[in-house]
Amino acid sequence: MQPSSQVDAIPAPSMTIEQAIANLKQTEDPSARYYAAWWLGRFRVRENAAIAALIDALSDDRDRSPDGGYPLRRNAAKALGKLGDDRAVSPLIDSLSCHDYYVRESAAQALEELGDARAIRPLVKLLEGGVEAAVFVPGKPHLVQPYDSVLEALGTLHATDALSDIQPFLDHPVPRVQYAASRALYQLTGDTQYGDRLVRALRERDLQLRRAALMDLGAIGYLDAAEAVSETHAENSLKLIALKGILEKNLDTDAPHLDSAIVEVMQYMDRLL
């Protein structure tokens, strides 16, 4: 509930599409390329030339960070997730084996957004070794794989064959990974025990964890969580986003029928405005 952090971000497109594509294709100025990749995703530029340039950028070798990462590839993967073009699926799958953790993370998230089942098997491969292998990289703030993004993607992609690969991650020591596993298992099975795990996470002492659980419950649209979400100690703006997710997941797009449970969700939302 920090009003100053909720400032609207609707930057005017100060570049033309042609300029952005040209900026991405040139190789002289790495920061212009980096920005152009972000820009094409942000403004949903679905033109062929943009898609092709972003796919090329996924194998860029010029833009390197001091620790050996590939900043441009990260942004290109993120943008491709937003553009919804199937041609990106296969190159993004290749990106899942990039040395840069953050490229793999962006690729997993993009593949989730693209919703193509071809990504399931390569994503499951990243879970190899199970919880035992899922340790922190020494000296880094992250695990060896982007487990939370991979698990979330598998849930969204209806990877029911991967249930036994996902299940063990409920007991991973990192709460964020446990939540991702709960979220995926709820999506795959509809079993309320997984939704209830996320509801319990709304009472964690750490605000970051409560926020994560809010977003997960909104993403899976767990109707039984509505009241608990509205009472969580967190910003109203986040609780409203979570309740919106719950509301929309339980509404029929064509003919929204407002039964009493749906009206109740809206009453919780009304009180948080």
Place this chain on the structure above:
Amino acid sequence: MFQSQTANSSPMPVEALIAEIDRADSAASLLAAVRTLAAARDPAAIPTLIRVLGFNNPGAAVAAVGGLVGIGKPAVVPLLEQLDSYNYGARAWAIRALSEIRDPRALEILVGAASDFALSVRRGAAKGLGSLHWTDLPECDRPVSQQKALDTLLPTTRDPEWVVRYAAIVGLETLGSNLTAELSDRLETIATCFESLEREDDELAVRARASLARGRVTRLLQ
């Protein structure tokens, strides 16, 4: 909000509670002190609670807003008087408190806040504008004030942010149920607005809320 038994029988006079806020040396002790002061529901706490809005501490600000809303009307003039001297964050919290106190003296401030650049301020203002206690106004002033709220809320249903549009619907629904006799024909304007949102808004949640509001308002029309 009601006065709790413990607050009434608190042995701590407000002065002591205020001193605790000034002595607080951690976020946790500040929050505890503000919560206790807020629970006292004592108008003597108003200046201190207003001061807390500017501490850039969201938890404490939430508690202070709760305290000011609990005190209600006596907090309105102090909040309005100091509004210009607030920093940005404090101003947003003060507007939030005014939205929730629902005193019509805040009308002009809420009209301005409905086009603030922070969406949480617009969201609170939109809901607050619709739910002011109109009966606090002399009867002759009600039509002009309600018209002003209506003229602000109708365009707010086209805000770029879904949550502000949602709040404008909630505000309009409440306003529609409390229209003064002179403005009773505006109920149809409100119903028409809900109808088009129900059809055209990009966000399913907004369409659903418009549908609920349209149903409720239509029942009033019959």
